[in-house]
Structure formats: structure tokens, C-alpha cells
Amino acid sequence: MILRVLLLWLGLTAAPSSFAADVIDANLNQLYTNATEPNGVLSIYKYQVKQSQVVRVYLHSDNSSSVRPLLAVFREQRAVLSVQLPIRLEKNYFYDTVARTLCPFGNETLPANVGTDESAGAMTVELSCFSPTPVSYSLKAYLLDNFELTLGEQMSLSASPSQPVYLRYRIPKRLDSVVVIVKSNDEICMTVSIQMIGCPVFDLDNNVIFSGMHQTMTKQGAVPIQRSNLDDFYIVFVVKPNDDICSEMMSIQPASGPVHLDTRIKNFTVVIHELPTDSAYLVPMGVAVAAILVIYVLAFVHVSWVSIRDRRRWEEEGRAAVFGIDEETSSLNNPHYSYGATATSRSTISGSTEASDLPSSSGVSTIAGQEPSPDDINQPGPDLEISNEDADYDTLEDAKTDKSVARSKVNLMVSDLSLKPWKLRDKKYHLYTWNLLTIALFYALPVVQLVLTWQNTVRLSGDMDLCWYNYLCARPLFGIFAFNSIFSNIGYVMLGLLYLGMVKERELRYRRTVGAVHASVKTEFGIPMHNGLLYALGIAIMMEGILSASYHVCPSSSNYQFDTSFMYIIGALGMLKIYQLRHPDINANAHVAFGILALFIFLAMCGVYFNDVPFWAVFSVCYILVMFGVSVEFYFKGQWRLNRHIYYRLRHYWRSTTCISRIIPRFKGRFIFLLIGNLLNLSFVFLGIWVMPKDFPSFLLLPFTGNLFLYLMYYIFMKLLNKERLKMRTVLFLLMAIGCWVIAMWFFINAVSDWSETPAESRVKNHECILFNFYDNHDVWHFMSALSLFMSFSIFLSLDDGLQWVRRDKIVVF
Known part of the structure; x- marks a missing residue:
């Protein structure tokens, strides 16, 4: 121990003689050109600074080396900063020039209990190098005269990786928040950091992320700041040695060896x-x-007008329809109903005569596909003796046979596909609502919990590259960076709720108007x-608003599936609803539909992380298999099942048909529609394989929205082809939906951010607010797409109102 103390004393006493200071x-403001003394002798420059x-x-320094660098220490009264030349950043980048702003110690940067002295104090610069030969410097x-920024005043600056710059700004008390906007004409990567007033200031590439908020940028960057969080701060600008963080990694060629650079200078402006x-x-x-409340009022006026008008017209047409059947229609007053398996229903299924043309053996006239209505499911009535002949028909085996015969007809009618009891079908379709809830x-x-946790992580870490905001129109509130992007989703919630109300009113109106004629x-x-x-669609629209708002708490590739999942569900439910209109008995069960949707949501998630050839191969196989299954179901109307007996059915079909009948499609209309639809869907698959878009979830929206639009147009075309008129309100809803979708898609295409690009590249697309200095392009997309969905699905509420008093055995299935 004594020996150690002795050696330390000897070293301290020898130091002054070894490193004698000059x-x-x-x-200030004078350039000094000199050379270091050999063997580490100090050269000290003393300045007087307030x-x-x-x-x-x-x-x-031109001739310093990384082996024996030039060492510099800048001493202030309360801080020390050291650098060396050449300065090394990352692994292989060396710079022979350095410029640093020393941490200011003005009155405002000191604690309240620390006194200040405005008299001049000493600031020293100590230079040394252990090279045996002098090193010039x-x-x-x-x-710095323009160290503090003023509101609205633009300042031009330049910086390099070894010459960072930082400025100061104080938010006036009259303001709640400000935005720092940085713009440049070049694409050099730079980090913009917002740090609290204090020393040291982290202004190098290897430490700039240690304090405050920070984001990368190339041509444009913006940082919104709330006064409640930070009222006085430094704005630090640090240029990156390379562009690998700001650009696509695949385009970066890393340096293979040491590189000396002093020309990587970025010019930019800040305001x-x-x-x-x-x-x-x-x-x-x-x-x-x-x-939105105006839309509520217009919807109320529309519904009231339709209710009054249709009630009067339906009563007139209903009475005419009831009393115009034939003299046997009077027996319809009997409260007992056939469930589609009576002798008269069999005659209708065979296509020979109408049910009303044949009297039943019990003296009760029945109609094919008859079933209890919502109001009459549990309605009691007097007992009626059923003849043995009718009892022979009313068996489960005969009902199955009748359905098989009915669905195999070339010209199907709605009565052929509505043989199941109403209550059974209605329970099936209400399962969609409960399952979706x-x-x-x-x-x-979990989504809401996750994004709020993620937002808190961003706030604590300060890493603004974790979320892809439109920072030029990010309006902070309640600790959320872009509250406007969250609030703009209110259209989905309110219009979805309005849609549910309209569906309920339509259901009640149906019971009142139809029941007023004859129960x-x-x-x-x-x-x-x-x-x-329809109820499921309304709930899905509301959930799209909730999950889209959750996604916009911190938009990124990791949670983009929150925004798109219910878009897929909305598209699928829309197609199922159109199919259900004329295929009520054979539509997909809720668990099957949601199971297939779960598969697509899983594929969408995988497409974000594994967007390569193997993934596209798996996706293409899955998509084509689903497409084939849907095509078989649509063409054969539920008569073909993909199960273990498929081989025997195919062998029977092959043996029982001729060569020509196998080639020529039996159902030509269905075949043509499926041919067009499958060609378009195959084109979508091939396009995906060819392009391999980075934004796979958005790309996957194409088949859902495209097939829904194609199916709706097919349905309307077939209605017109079968001389079924569209109501004027249906045409108006259709035109308004198309107009709203065109406007909405324009705003969607002109995106203000893109998570499929790097955060810096995405910020180039950032744009100022376009509406009320609060909403940007994507916010308008939220409003217009919500209105478009509302208009589109309002078509379903009146699409077939013209058939209200047309018998089901006269309504064609297509």
C-alpha cells in the first residue's frame, strides 16, 4: 500500500515537467493556425467569455492520425467537452474537422438557487498530441449571434456528421403547442432532436438518442411540441455518417474500410x-x-317519408296481390302454415304448376316455401286435423329430397331456396351479429391496451421513428401526438350507429306494413x-372506426392489421348479404365465414413480415383454394360438398353424363359470371406475385372491395335483365356511394405517410392540414370512406323493395 502511494506521488510530481503548458x-472570432508540441505537451488557449x-x-487538422490523435479539451466554468481528431463515427467513418457548440450557461439554464455572474469568465481550449512530430491544426x-429562434422566422443552417448544430426556443405562454419544421433540398440523412435545457447537450450520432425526442429526416421533418411537456428546449441537428437508417437497407453499400470524409454537408432551413x-x-x-348530425336529420326525414309512402302503397299492392291470386286464396286466413314440404310445395318445386293452383287434401290452400313470420312464430291457433296424405309428405326425408330436386333446377326461384323454417334461418343469420360482437x-x-402502451413507450423513449404520423398536421392533445387522426374516425362510429337504427326501423316497418295487409x-x-x-355490417362499420382510431394512436407496420381487419370483414359481410338475398337457405354459416376471414387476417399479418417468394406461393395456393370453393358453392347452389365423398360423386357424374354435357355448362349465366370473376381474381394473384407490394395488407383489400363491387354490379344487372325495377332511392344511394368513393379514393391515394417506407422517407410525404387547420388528407379519407360505406350499404335497405308484393315463386335466383 505504501509503495502504491509513493508511485502515485512520483507520477503527480513528474506530470508538470512532462506536460508543461504553453x-x-x-x-474570439480569430483563427489560430499552429502545431502541437511533441510528446503530449499541452497548448492552452484562454478566452474571456460571459x-x-x-x-x-x-x-x-490535416496530419493527425487515429493512432496518435489530436486531443482537445474545452473547459468552461461548469462543463467540460472533449474531442479528438480525426473523429471516428460508427465504424469506418473518420473526419478531420470538428465544430461544436459549447453548452451555454446563461441565467435561464441554471437552477434557481445558483447565482450567476455576468462578468467575463475564463474558457480554455487545451490541445495535445502524443506524436513525436508536431501535428498542425x-x-x-x-x-453565435442567432442562437435563439423566434416564432415564424426561418433560419438557414448547415451541418455535417462532425459539425452538429443546435438552437434554442422558448414557447410563449399564450401558446399551447408549436411545431418545429425542418426542410432540405438534399436527401442526406439527419437526426432532429428536441432536448431539455441543460448540459451536456447530446449532439453526436452516437449519443443524440440519449435525451429528449428524436426523429430521422431527409428532405422534411416536423416535431410537434406541447408547452405542458416542454416549454423551453434545444433543437439539435445531427447529420448521419451514412443513409442506411433513412433509406431502404437493400440500397446501402457499407464502407469496406476506413473512409475520411469532410464533404458530407447538409443544408437545411428550420422554422x-x-x-x-x-x-x-x-x-x-x-x-x-x-x-354527421345533419346526415342523421336527413336520414330521419328520408325514413319517415319512406315509411308513410310505402305503408300506403304496400297496403294497396298487398291487398291486390292477396285478393288477385284466385278463389282459393281466401283460405289463407287460416293461421296454420306449411313449412315447404306439402304436396303443393312439391308441385311448385317440380316446376309444373303453382301452389295456389292445387288444393291441398285438408282443404287449406298452401304456397311453396311458406313459413312463419317474425310475428307469428309463437302465435297459437286452433288444432287442425291433418290428413294421412299430407302427413306422408311432411317428413324430414321428403324435405331433403325436395331441396335437392329444387336446387338442381336450371331456373331457380327464391321459393326453391327458402324452404327452411324462418325461425331456423333467422337464428343462423343472427349468429353473425353475436359472433361479431x-x-x-x-x-x-387488447388492441386498445397495446396501442396505449405503445404510445407511452414512444413518449418515454422519445423515438419518433416508431410511429408514422403526418407530423405537419399532427395536432397533439391528451398526450397523443396526432389526436386529429383519431377523432376523424368518429364518422365510422356515428354512421354505423345510424345504420343500425335504420335497419331496426326497416324491420319494424316491415312488420307493420306487411302485417297490415294479411298476417x-x-x-x-x-x-x-x-x-x-345487416346488423353485423353496422357493428363492423363502428368497429372499423374504433380500431382505425387505435391504429392511429401510433401508426406503424406492426399494428396496421388493426386498421384493416374489419375492412376485410366489412367486404366479406357485404358479399354474404348480397348472396343471402336470394339464397337464404344455403348461405355460409357464421363460424365458417369468420374462420376464412381469420385465415386472410393471418395472411395479412404474415405479408408484413415475410413478403417474399415462399409467402406469395403459400398465399396464392390459399387464395385459389378459397376461390375454387366459393365458385363451386355459387355454381351448384350447395349441391356439391367438398368432403370425403367427393370422389364418388365425381365418378357418378362422369358415368352418368355425356361428353358434350360435360363441356357445355348447364347454368350458363352463373358460368359466365364466375368466369369473369375468377379471371379478375387470378389477375390479382398474378399481379401480386409479379409486383410483390410492400404494403400487403392494403393490397389484400383489393379482392374484398373489388369482388364486393363486382357482385353488386352483377346483382343490379341481373335485376334489370329480369325486368326488376330499381327504386329511385336505391339509384340515388348508388350514385351518391359512387361519388363518395371516388372522392374518398383520391384522398386515400394522395397519402400523407406510408409505413411501408422508412420513417424519414415517409416524412417527405407529410403535408399541412387542408381543412380547418386540423384535418389532413387521411382524415378526410376517414370521413368520406365512412360516408361511402354508409351510402353503399344503405342500398341493401331498398334494393329489392320493388319485389315486396311479388310471389317468391316468381322471383328469379341469380
């Missing part, structure tokens, strides 16, 4: 603009809610009334 009284002054030091210390105060947000938010509950709660014929005319899928 002190130079230096002046605490309120901000000093920047420039140092350059150039040194200059100068004052600070005030953001609307929190109270000013009430105006755009109130306007949006008021506009269960899915929404278990899906949404026993409710379910013998028109398209069967089932609202389960």
Missing part, C-alpha cells in the same frame, strides 16, 4: 409555427359532429326478411 491569451454568451469552436472560437390552441380544436371537432370485444380490448301471407311474397347480416 498558455496563449486568445481572442455566461450569457454562446460559443462555438472550430478545429481542423487550425482553431477558432466564435460567438417554428404555432399550432392551434386546445380550445381552438373545438371548432373543427364541432363542425365534424354537426355535419364477441370477436370485436376480444379483439378490441298469413307475410312470408310468401318478396325477398325473405333477415337482418342479422
